[in-house]
Amino acid sequence: MNLDPDEELGLIVETARRFAEQEMLPRMREAERNRQVAPEVRRAFDETGLADLELPEGVGGAALGSVARVLVNEELGAADPGAALALDRIGPALYPFLEMAIDPVGSLSTIRGNGERILLVTESDGARIVRNDVVRGTVPWVPADRADAIVVLTREGAGLVRQGFSIDPVRGAGLRAAGAGTLRFDEAPLLDSAFRNAREAADRALARARLHVASLLLGVMRAACDFSRDYAQERQAFGRPIAHHQALAFLITDMQMALDGARLLVHEAAWRLDAGLPATAAAASAHAECVDASRSIGPNAVQILGGHGFMADYPVEKHMREARALGLLLGGFDAAVEAAGRSFCETEHPLEIGLGGAL
Amino acid sequence: MDFNLDEETRSALEALRKWGREVVRPVGLEADRLSRPIPVDDPYFERCLLRGDGRTRWQPHADARSTRSRSVLTQLLLAEEFAYWDRGVMIANPGPGLPEASVIALGTEEQKERFLGPFVEPDRPRWACFAMTEPGAGSDAAAIQTRATKDGDGWILNGAKCFIGSASRSDWILVQATLDPSKGRAAQRAFFVEQGTEGLGPFKIEKKMGLKAYESSSFSLENVRVPASHLLGGETRRERSAGFKAAMSTFNAGRPVIAANAVGIGRAALDEAIRFAREQDLLGDPRVRDRIEAMTRKIRMARLVCLRAGQLADERRPNIVEASMSKALAAQVAQEAASQALELLGSTGGRGDHLIEKLYRDAKAMDIVEGTGQIQRMIIARQLVSLPR
Numbered sequence: 063m064n065l066d067p068d069e070e071l072g073l074i075v076e077t078a079r080r081f082a083e084q085e086m087l088p089r090m091r092e093a094e095r096n097r098q099v100a101p102e103v104r105r106a107f108d109e110t111g112l113a114d115l116e117l118p119e120g121v122g123g124a125a126l127g128s129v130a131r132v133l134v135n136e137e138l139g140a141a142d143p144g145a146a147l148a149l150d151r152i153g154p155a156l157y158p159f160l161e162m163a164i165d166p167v168g169s170l171s172t173i174r175g176n177g178e179r180i181l182l183v184t185e186s187d188g189a190r191i192v193r194n195d196v197v198r199g200t201v202p203w204v205p206a207d208r209a210d211a212i213v214v215l216t217r218e219g220a221g222l223v224r225q226g227f228s229i230d231p232v233r234g235a236g237l238r239a240a241g242a243g244t245l246r247f248d249e250a251p252l253l254d255s256a257f258r259n260a261r262e263a264a265d266r267a268l269a270r271a272r273l274h275v276a277s278l279l280l281g282v283m284r285a286a287c288d289f290s291r292d293y294a295q296e297r298q299a300f301g302r303p304i305a306h307h308q309a310l311a312f313l314i315t316d317m318q319m320a321l322d323g324a325r326l327l328v329h330e331a332a333w334r335l336d337a338g339l340p341a342t343a344a345a346a347s348a349h350a351e352c353v354d355a356s357r358s359i360g361p362n363a364v365q366i367l368g369g370h371g372f373m374a375d376y377p378v379e380k381h382m383r384e385a386r387a388l389g390l391l392l393g394g395f396d397a398a399v400e401a402a403g404r405s406f407c408e409t410e411h412p413l414e415i416g417l418g419g420a421l
Numbered sequence: 422m423d424f425n426l427d428e429e430t431r432s433a434l435e436a437l438r439k440w441g442r443e444v445v446r447p448v449g450l451e452a453d454r455l456s457r458p459i460p461v462d463d464p465y466f467e468r469c470l471l472r473g474d475g476r477t478r479w480q481p482h483a484d485a486r487s488t489r490s491r492s493v494l495t496q497l498l499l500a501e502e503f504a505y506w507d508r509g510v511m512i513a514n515p516g517p518g519l520p521e522a523s524v525i526a527l528g529t530e531e532q533k534e535r536f537l538g539p540f541v542e543p544d545r546p547r548w549a550c551f552a553m554t555e556p557g558a559g560s561d562a563a564a565i566q567t568r569a570t571k572d573g574d575g576w577i578l579n580g581a582k583c584f585i586g587s588a589s590r591s592d593w594i595l596v597q598a599t600l601d602p603s604k605g606r607a608a609q610r611a612f613f614v615e616q617g618t619e620g621l622g623p624f625k626i627e628k629k630m631g632l633k634a635y636e637s638s639s640f641s642l643e644n645v646r647v648p649a650s651h652l653l654g655g656e657t658r659r660e661r662s663a664g665f666k667a668a669m670s671t672f673n674a675g676r677p678v679i680a681a682n683a684v685g686i687g688r689a690a691l692d693e694a695i696r697f698a699r700e701q702d703l704l705g706d707p708r709v710r711d712r713i714e715a716m717t718r719k720i721r722m723a724r725l726v727c728l729r730a731g732q733l734a735d736e737r738r739p740n741i742v743e744a745s746m747s748k749a750l751a752a753q754v755a756q757e758a759a760s761q762a763l764e765l766l767g768s769t770g771g772r773g774d775h776l777i778e779k780l781y782r783d784a785k786a787m788d789i790v791e792g793t794g795q796i797q798r799m800i801i802a803r804q805l806v807s808l809p810r
């Protein structure tokens with residue numbers, strides 16, 4: 063057993079970290095204000111190849127798995143999760159293509175070749191598939207101002223929508239670097255759909271999407287923990303650094319503990335996905351834990367900075383808003399808990415060690 | 422990354438699971454029902470010896486490094502599994518227990534031979550224990566008052582110790598004492614006090630809320646005389662002690678064991694909760710499912726944090742933060758899991774005869790022993806934000 067990420071992924075993670083720190087972090091407020099990332103940042107991102115991490119080799123990707131994705135996303139999310147969503151044009155919408163036989167190579171190469179922006183929405187977001195070939199419904203918020211196509215993922219399968227939808231920009235609570243809009247389907251015809259016997263594949267696609275979001279959350283939480291901790295060691299009150307008052311020292315400890323624990327859950331679920339083991343409950347649980355942890359880490363990071371934390375001069379108010387916004391995607395905490403809970407209740411001993419050889 | 426278990430660990434777990442189900446759980450339930458520790462002459466302890474338990478990992482005629490033992494990771498998984506069946510019984514098991522590691526690291530060859538020797542092939546169930554805590558000092562271990570004064574070529578010990586596991590049945594007790602209470606940790610030494618030594622005792626077996634299968638005793642030391650050879654490490658122990666302390670300040674393998682125990686207790690509560698919910702047809706209720714999900718998620722997380730601390734220890738990498746985190750987190754998670762499970766039982770939990778109700782009482786100690794949750798947070802905060810001592 064080895065709980066550490068493999069060394070060969072180190073280089074990719076390092077690339078992601080460098081890009082995040084040098085290109086994304088310094089421009090996060092600008093990207094938020096402009097509701098998009100600057101073209102030169104996008105160019106630099108395309109050069110890193112990070113968007114192609116999980117794409118099949120046939121369309122020029124590196125065909126890496128979920129572990130690589132979650133490690134990279136944590137780095138990007140720590141700098142600017144909104145920009146991370148914007149930069150990766152296909153994003154989690156990739157997973158239904160990968161997991162289901164909807165001509166993955168054909169559609170994907172067109173999408174990638176044209177540089178199209180694709181969004182993933184699920185039933186819990188508000189999209190409804192009627193009569194197997196038409197989509198209706200409204201998704202009140204998607205982190206995008208525009209899209210070329212939408213992948214609709216349900217429990218039974220997935221399909222691609224290219225017409226019959228519109229996105230009306232809204233202000234957005236967070237992640238504005240990716241834009242923000244209300245998505246409406248107007249009897250949108252489903253193309254390229256796969257619904258027959260696709261349940262298991264749909265589950266896996268959703269699991270991968272959950273980890274995509276969860277790992278961005280890990281990044282935001284890490285940034286919030288690191289920033290507030292450093293601040294607490296500098297800032298003085300009552301004659302000592304505020305971090306040396308036990309109430310804050312313990313709070314900082316608990317925040318770090320929550321982050322480290324959530325990260326291990328994400329890593330284990332990603333490993334299970336890559337190993338082809340049952341992973342949907344583990345992924346849903348990891349997703350839920352990230353949302354849960356972020357709900358305390360975000361506001362607590364602001365609390366540690368006091369009034370300064372409330373002001374946009376510091377990043378923690380952005381961390382707090384964006385963590386919350388990220389946590390609303392894919393049906394949020396409730397949908398993740400519901401999925402994991404149903405699955406755990408189907409077994410007698412959900413955590414017995416060594417079941418099937420793995421932890 | 423690899424979450425697969427090796428074959429040896431799997432078969433050890435499998436054997437322990439069978440032992441746990443058939444023997445440990447019933448013995449633990451009985452001790453709890455009768456509200457007393459497992460008696461010294463209980464056949465259970467003989468069965469432990471037949472199984473190969475109760476032995477020291479120290480090997481005569483070998484240096485400290487060649488002691489045979491499993492990886493920390495495997496030990497943690499086994500500690501979780503044992504506690505799943507009964508954590509009290511696990512601690513009741515015979516063997517050199519808590520002080521073994523200190524004796525192996527710091528003891529002289531004669532001390533190892535004399536005090537660990539009988540545990541190599543024990544002729545009967547034997548115990549040993551470590552006595553640090555006193556009525557007036559627990560967390561603040563620097564403040565213990567038990568005095569050691571030089572008397573000719575021996576030592577005289579005076580003081581009182583409390584809550585010491587298996588003390589009255591131990592062959593010897595490793596007693597922590599101070600040469601000068603005003604000098605804190607630096608003036609502390611550990612002494613082997615053999616059972617029956619004049620002035621040791623009487624032992625008061627405490628009535629505990631949980632973990633009743635093992636004995637926790639309080640006792641006093643009144644002019645207890647021990648020879649010079651009973652000072653751990655001897656007079657010249659200092660260098661070895663410095664090395665041991667340095668090691669203790671970078672990795673810790675003890676706290677993750679308590680964390681693993683807590684995970685085991687939590688997991689037992691989870692499984693019982695699921696079983697109860699299924700029998701009562703409650704699994705259709707989303708509130709019930711949400712509870713089970715939260716328990717599963719938090720326990721799984723605590724387990725991973727614990728294993729991560731163990732892996733670092735195996736690799737001889739610093740794990741102080743991780744070890745303390747694992748203990749602080751797992752103790753909290755286990756308590757919450759048992760509490761949630763009790764909630765699920767409803768008033769059935771109030772009857773006092775359900776395993777979950779026992780687990781709820783047992784779990785609490787995990788946040789107290791070997792450094793409370795607060796003490797763990799202080800240790801972590803020293804590393805994270807340089808919290809002053």
Ligand SMILES: Cc1cc2nc3c(=O)[nH]c(=O)nc-3n(C[C@H](O)[C@H](O)[C@H](O)COP(=O)(O)OP(=O)(O)OC[C@H]3O[C@@H](n4cnc5c(N)ncnc54)[C@H](O)[C@@H]3O)c2cc1C
Pocket residue numbers: 550551552553554557558559560561583584585586632637786789790791792793794795796
């Ligand atoms: C079942 C059981 C078995 C045990 N077995 C043994 C054994 O075999 N050998 C042995 O030596 N001891 C044993 N103990 C004792 C145990 O180690 C102590 O109880 C423990 O260390 C706490 O000490 P205390 O009880 O004196 O509490 P105190 O130290 O008085 O602490 C009381 C409370 O104050 C908090 N506190 C203390 N200092 C601080 C601080 N600086 N900042 C914030 N909060 C603080 C603590 O966290 C705790 O909540 C056992 C205890 C139990 C319950």
